[in-house]
Amino acid sequence: MSNRKPVVVVTRKLPDPIETRMMELFDARLNHDDRPMSRAALIEAVRDADVLVPTVTDRIDAGVLSQAGPSLRLIANFGTGVDHIDLATARARAITVTNTPGVLTEDTADMTMALILAVPRRLVEGERLVRSGNWGGWSPTLMLGHRIWGKRLGIVGMGRIGQAVARRAKAFGMAIHYHNRKRVHPDIEAELEATYWESLDQMLARMDVITIHCPHTPATFHLLSARRLELLPKHAYLVNCARGEIVDENALTRMLIRGDLAGAGLDVFEHEPAVNPKLLALDNVVLLPHLGSATEEGRIDMGETVLINIKTFSDGHPPPDRVLASMF
Numbered sequence: 525m526s527n528r529k530p531v532v533v534v535t536r537k538l539p540d541p542i543e544t545r546m547m548e549l550f551d552a553r554l555n556h557d558d559r560p561m562s563r564a565a566l567i568e569a570v571r572d573a574d575v576l577v578p579t580v581t582d583r584i585d586a587g588v589l590s591q592a593g594p595s596l597r598l599i600a601n602f603g604t605g606v607d608h609i610d611l612a613t614a615r616a617r618a619i620t621v622t623n624t625p626g627v628l629t630e631d632t633a634d635m636t637m638a639l640i641l642a643v644p645r646r647l648v649e650g651e652r653l654v655r656s657g658n659w660g661g662w663s664p665t666l667m668l669g670h671r672i673w674g675k676r677l678g679i680v681g682m683g684r685i686g687q688a689v690a691r692r693a694k695a696f697g698m699a700i701h702y703h704n705r706k707r708v709h710p711d712i713e714a715e716l717e718a719t720y721w722e723s724l725d726q727m728l729a730r731m732d733v734i735t736i737h738c739p740h741t742p743a744t745f746h747l748l749s750a751r752r753l754e755l756l757p758k759h760a761y762l763v764n765c766a767r768g769e770i771v772d773e774n775a776l777t778r779m780l781i782r783g784d785l786a787g788a789g790l791d792v793f794e795h796e797p798a799v800n801p802k803l804l805a806l807d808n809v810v811l812l813p814h815l816g817s818a819t820e821e822g823r824i825d826m827g828e829t830v831l832i833n834i835k836t837f838s839d840g841h842p843p844p845d846r847v848l849a850s851m852f
């Protein structure tokens with residue numbers, strides 16, 4: 525990049541301190557009213573910008589990338605998941621892609637643990653009862669949930685977030701099991717007293733709670749297919765704070781309706797922000813609007829990570845959080 529400040533198009537409203545810094549450092553084009561950018565606006569942005577800062581709500585597919593002007597050299601994603609960006613096309617066009625790993629690990633793990641507790645203990649259902657004015661007082665048989673202590677937690681995807689969930693769940697007395705493309709370091713396995721399952725199918729059949737923490741890639745689309753969901757014991761709960769597309773949402777909904785699964789805690793949906801209306805009617809599900817990393821601290825950290833990646837790149841160095849197509 526030349527001496528002029530790089531033109532940075534930011535697709536959504538970011539926290540004020542991040543936008544201020546963005547304007548100091550770069551020729552930043554901000555989205556003040558925070559309305560998601562249309563496809564036409566995105567195409568215009570990639571034609572003129574040096575850097576694009578998208579979020580999970582922007583589809584940066586081959587069609588958009590094919591319109592990229594020669595100046596677009598960096599896509600600095602505000603977020604960890606990059607399944608909304610066509611990495612192969614970006615690589616073919618020599619566009620570097622960065623993300624914000626690490627900084628949202630603890631927040632996402634907290635939200636996951638909140639759902640692991642909330643669904644079996646019927647927390648939201650209970651809150652609804654109190655608010656309805658129909659609570660008749662304590663009773664030995666009122667709204668009984670299920671104990672978490674001593675139960676088996678199956679973690680699908682044992683990266684940073686999976687491990688952070690395991691640490692929390694262990695402190696709550698759960699036995700940690702996991703499935704991952706490869707086994708984690710023996711020291712981590714020992715610390716978490718975690719059992720590795722090479723076969724996802726075999727693990728699913730034996731767990732009390734399943735939680736998903738792998739990225740969404742072509743290989744993990746519907747990883748929890750109808751067939752795999754059927755392997756879960758009837759008393760099991762499913763939690764998803766990763767990506768909706770990893771679970772066959774229609775199959776999951778059918779199983780919850782039939783009572784073939786005890787409940788689900790979902791922070792993400794297959795066709796976000798649309799939610800299967802049949803899920804809305806169920807009491808044994810807790811539904812959240814993709815809040816996994818939604819803390820003020822986390823959003824500032826994510827913004828700072830984006831700034832560091834752009835600054836490092838525009839200074840002519842490899843940015844720290846490069847996403848390689850081969851990682852997915």
Ligand SMILES: O=CC(=O)O
Pocket residue numbers: 580602603604605606628816817
């Ligand atoms: O979902 C949020 C993210 O991937 O950062």
